[in-house]
Amino acid sequence: MEHLIDCKNIVKVHRGRGIGGSRKGFKALDGVSISIDRNESYGLVGESGCGKTTFARAIMFLDPPTSGSVLFDGTALEQLGRREMRSFRKRMQIVFQDPNSALNPKMSIHDSLSEGLINRGIEEKERIGKIKDLLELVGISYAYKNRYPHEFSGGQKQRIVVARALSMEPDFLVLDEPVSNLDVSIQAQIINLLSDLKRELSLTYLFISHDLNLVSYMCDTIGVMYKGKIVEEASSELLVSNPLHPYTRRLLASIPGGGMRSKVNSIELEEEDADILAARAASRQGLHGFKGCPYYSLCPLGDDECISSSPSLRDIGGGHVVSSGHKVSCHKA
Amino acid sequence: MMADAKELLKVENLGVCFIHGTMEAHALRGIDLSFYEKEIHGLVGESGSGKTVTSTCIMGLLPSPPGEITSGRILFENENLLELSQGQMRSYRGRKIAMVFQEPSKYLNPAFKIGEQITEMLRLHLDMNKEKARERAKELLGLVGLGKDGRVLDSYPHELSGGMKQRAMIAIAISCNPRFLIADEPTTALDVTLQLQILRLIKELKDLLGMGVLFISHDLGVVKEVADRVSVIYAGRIVESSTKGTLFDKPLHPYTKLLMLSIPDAHRRGQRLATIPGRVPDADATPSGCAFHPRCPLADDRCKSENPELRGNEDGHKVACHHAGESWNI
Numbered sequence: 271m272e273h274l275i276d277c278k279n280i281v282k283v284h285r286g287r288g289i290g291g292s293r294k295g296f297k298a299l300d301g302v303s304i305s306i307d308r309n310e311s312y313g314l315v316g317e318s319g320c321g322k323t324t325f326a327r328a329i330m331f332l333d334p335p336t337s338g339s340v341l342f343d344g345t346a347l348e349q350l351g352r353r354e355m356r357s358f359r360k361r362m363q364i365v366f367q368d369p370n371s372a373l374n375p376k377m378s379i380h381d382s383l384s385e386g387l388i389n390r391g392i393e394e395k396e397r398i399g400k401i402k403d404l405l406e407l408v409g410i411s412y413a414y415k416n417r418y419p420h421e422f423s424g425g426q427k428q429r430i431v432v433a434r435a436l437s438m439e440p441d442f443l444v445l446d447e448p449v450s451n452l453d454v455s456i457q458a459q460i461i462n463l464l465s466d467l468k469r470e471l472s473l474t475y476l477f478i479s480h481d482l483n484l485v486s487y488m489c490d491t492i493g494v495m496y497k498g499k500i501v502e503e504a505s506s507e508l509l510v511s512n513p514l515h516p517y518t519r520r521l522l523a524s525i526p527g528g529g530m531r532s533k534v535n536s537i538e539l540e541e542e543d544a545d546i547l548a549a550r551a552a553s554r555q556g557l558h559g560f561k562g563c564p565y566y567s568l569c570p571l572g573d574d575e576c577i578s579s580s581p582s583l584r585d586i587g588g589g590h591v592v593s594s595g596h597k598v599s600c601h602k603a
Numbered sequence: 604m605m606a607d608a609k610e611l612l613k614v615e616n617l618g619v620c621f622i623h624g625t626m627e628a629h630a631l632r633g634i635d636l637s638f639y640e641k642e643i644h645g646l647v648g649e650s651g652s653g654k655t656v657t658s659t660c661i662m663g664l665l666p667s668p669p670g671e672i673t674s675g676r677i678l679f680e681n682e683n684l685l686e687l688s689q690g691q692m693r694s695y696r697g698r699k700i701a702m703v704f705q706e707p708s709k710y711l712n713p714a715f716k717i718g719e720q721i722t723e724m725l726r727l728h729l730d731m732n733k734e735k736a737r738e739r740a741k742e743l744l745g746l747v748g749l750g751k752d753g754r755v756l757d758s759y760p761h762e763l764s765g766g767m768k769q770r771a772m773i774a775i776a777i778s779c780n781p782r783f784l785i786a787d788e789p790t791t792a793l794d795v796t797l798q799l800q801i802l803r804l805i806k807e808l809k810d811l812l813g814m815g816v817l818f819i820s821h822d823l824g825v826v827k828e829v830a831d832r833v834s835v836i837y838a839g840r841i842v843e844s845s846t847k848g849t850l851f852d853k854p855l856h857p858y859t860k861l862l863m864l865s866i867p868d869a870h871r872r873g874q875r876l877a878t879i880p881g882r883v884p885d886a887d888a889t890p891s892g893c894a895f896h897p898r899c900p901l902a903d904d905r906c907k908s909e910n911p912e913l914r915g916n917e918d919g920h921k922v923a924c925h926h927a928g929e930s931w932n933i
Contacts (some may be wrong), residue, residue, distance in 0.1 A: 317794040423882050452907035453649040454821060455879035458865035462875055480795065483824075487876075488866035510869045524795040526802065 273305040274339075274474045275329070275442060280338035280384045282321075282328050282363045282498075297322045299335065299417050300498040300564075301581075311468065311475035313489030313520070317481055321498040326444045329476075330362050331355055343441070345462075360390065363435035367447035369427035373419040378469070379405075379430050380415040386437045404433040407470075417425060425456035429463065436467070461488065482521055491595075493520045497564040501582060505594040514586070514596070514603040516569050521530075563601065571602040608639040612661070612700075612783050617675035619656050619839075621886070622668065626680060628886035630656045632839040632894075635913065638783065638815040643806065645818045645830030645847070647862075649883045653839040657786045660685075661817070662702055663692040679783070698728040701776040703805075705788040707768035711760040713908075717744075717771050718756030724778045743774040745802045747804060766797035770804065777808055784809075788820045802829045823862060827851055835859050838884055838894035841913055845920040855922040857931070858895050863878040895927070901926040 282299040291507040298321050306312045314322050326382040328335040331347055340347040342362070348428040350358055366372045373382055383404060387397045402412045408429040419427055428448060435443060445464065465488070468475060477483050483490055486506045492518065493503040513519045562577040563569070569576065619631040630749050631653045633862045638644050647655050647916055677684040679700070684692065704710045712720060720738035721743060731739065741753035747770040748754045759770055769789060776784060786805060789800040806829060809816050820826050827832055827847065834844040835858065838900060842855040854860045864877035881898045882891055896902040903924055915921040922928075 317796065425882060453883065454823070454862055455649060455865055456882060458867070458876040458878040459880075461867060462878060465875070480796075483866065483868045486869035487871055505867060506872065524799040525793075525824065526798065526828040554815065564890055 272308060274343055275307040276305040276328050276341040280328055280335045282324055286306070299328060300600050303501055304493055304500065304503070306474055306476060308474055309413055310491065311477050311489045312484035313428050313477045313479065313492040315479060315492060316495035317484050320367065320495045323446055323509045326364065326446055326476060326478055330359065330364060330444065351464060358515050360438040361440050362442040362444065363438055363447050364403055364440040364444040364446060365435050369424060369431045373427060373447065375419050378416050383437055386434065390438065394494055400431045400437065404437055404456045407436065407467070410432045424452050425459060428452060432463070440561050442474045444476045444478070450479070450481065464557050472479055483525055494521065499564060501565065501600065502598045508596050514569055514598045515600045516593050516602070517565050575601050608642060609638055611640050612638040613678040614661070615676045615678065617660060617677065618673040618778070619660060619665065620671050620673045622671060625735070626887050627888060630886045632889070634836070636834060636841065638817060640807060641813050642831045643816040643818050643829055645820060645833040646836055647820060647823060647826050648831060648836035649821060651690050651883050651912055652836045654789060654836060658702065658819060659786050661785060662696055663687070664698060664730065667860055675793055676866035679682065697724060698779045699781055700783045700785070701779070701781040702785040703772050703776045703785065703789045703853060706792050707759065709764070709770040710772060713760050716756065717758050717760065721775050724775060728779045734871060741779055747774045749774065764901065765793055766800065769793060774807070776813060780812055784814045785817045790825060798825070801821050803830060823866060838889050839904060840894065840923065841884060842895065843922045845846055849918065849920050854926045855920065855927040857899050857901050857926070898932045902931055
């Protein structure tokens with residue numbers, strides 16, 4: 271299958287301010303390369319602060335990457351001018367975590383949904399029809415079109431945000447923690463809706479979440495991100511049944527309820543010894559000074575090799591003729 | 604579970620109503636809960652179901668007005684906590700009944716060092732002098748895994764990570780050896796790997812100090828991890844209550860079943876998730892009869908008019924449903 275979006279070596283450095291910070295900066299993304307096939311859903315998991323959202327914003331050029339290239343359906347995004355980028359961006363849309371802050375409280379949902387359509391230059395008559403279709407698509411009655419966001423529940427607001435994203439008829443949708451602010455019973459409704467929409471409209475998803483359970487249910491491929499790097503990437507089945515990176519194993523073992531724990535080597539579950547960790551943290555002066563594996567300071571398998579060199583993401587086809595597509599960056603995998 | 608376990612705290616028929624002008628919101632509509640020593644009792648429910656109101660009542664922190672306790676008793680050490688004066692309650696709160704909150708950064712005072720915040724409790728409740736309190740605070744930090752050298756004593760909250768702050772909160776809560784600990788969504792704001800560590804810590808401390816724990820969460824997975832006994836609350840009523848094993852193996856209430864089925868995981872790939880249509884009713888518009896009937900796949904006319912009692916069978920599994928245990932096509 272062809273790739274819809276191909277990201278190569280995305281680096282994002284947040285430049286610090288002030289005397290010390292201006293030179294050093296913080297490397298939020300450290301050479302991330304992923305590609306997503308058409309009509310696939312790619313899950314990006316990792317803990318807060320690991321760079322998931324930064325990555326999504328970077329590849330959509332909302333907050334352009336410091337270096338790296340993004341090829342979207344044959345178009346190199348970094349070569350587009352501002353104006354071209356604006357019109358191109360309608361093919362990629364994003365749904366944010368918190369529907370309360372994503373919708374303008376002073377605009378009725380009809381106005382919120384119209385905004386994008388007006389930008390696309392759609393006449394009023396057609397626009398009304400479109401809004402009706404969109405609301406129906408996400409399961410909100412058209413009769414509510416003149417209501418304001420506060421009159422809807424969290425789940426309904428998230429549906430409206432999805433409808434607004436779809437109003438641009440995108441191929442590619444970034445879902446940034448779309449259900450983590452919702453109640454359990456509402457989460458399932460939104461997840462089902464997203465699965466239906468993907469099938470009906472042949473969408474491609476980049477699904478960002480910290481919840482491995484959810485991502486393994488929803489996505490075809492999963493990338494695990496740690497400190498701005500993809501440390502493991504595989505199909506959902508492979509990643510869950512045979513996690514190779516110690517960090518992935520730790521994440522799986524941490525899922526409350528213990529459903530995944532049996533599959534995971536018990537060594538990752540040991541509580542770290544605070545002294546060892548402190549010593550390791552001291553030996554590792556931030557991302558810039560330290561050349562070794564970023565996970566070293568927490569890794570139960572870490573040794574000298576992990577201090578001296580940072581592992582790169584490699585395919586472990588394991589001698590099969592066809593590559594399994596299971597990639598991991600760990601010396602000890 | 605533990606038949607010989609001593610009952611520590613008992614909530615009986617607790618009803619709470621919030622009055623706003625002419626509007627009455629019945630947040631709790633008569634709930635019964637029993638807590639035992641060395642046992643973690645998980646209370647699961649969605650937002651607005653009354654979990655936090657329950658805990659504020661036990662702590663004696665219900666804002667009144669607008670809140671008003673309309674019925675019930677909370678029995679702790681042969682006293683009805685609801686009849687105590689504010690002054691009397693103050694000697695219980697923090698001393699014998701302590702609480703850990705969801706967002707540690709909101710409840711730690713940013714202007715005081717962690718050590719000062721722990722010793723404040725010790726000096727107030729246990730009349731310790733400065734040196735002794737500091738010694739004890741150091742011990743407590745070791746107990747919650749913040750290092751035995753007492754380095755954290757002189758840290759301000761902003762110098763600690765989220766997980767460390769929550770550990771510090773727990774140290775404050777257990778500083779006076781409370782008999783009963785309320786943990787209100789203590790891990791919701793944390794990453795998964797930290798979450799597991801905090802859950803384990805609470806379990807360890809419960810055994811070590813012999814506390815009873817009320818553990819409030821919206822996450823069934825978390826409750827499965829940590830609790831010994833689980834109650835499910837919906838629209839201000841307990842709908843099902845049992846030991847953890849029984850509840851997760853044989854849920855009887857359709858709401859509990861649906862909640863479990865609506866959690867995505869790898870095994871359900873390609874299948875649709877079971878959903879509960881609609882949403883949790885607002886407390887000022889609780890449906891008649893069984894509050895769950897508009898969303899329930901088993902509802903019939905009886906459910907619309909008659910509110911089911913919470914009834915227990917011989918092994919202590921309690922459920923409030925006219926159709927308990929019946930199955931349906933999903």
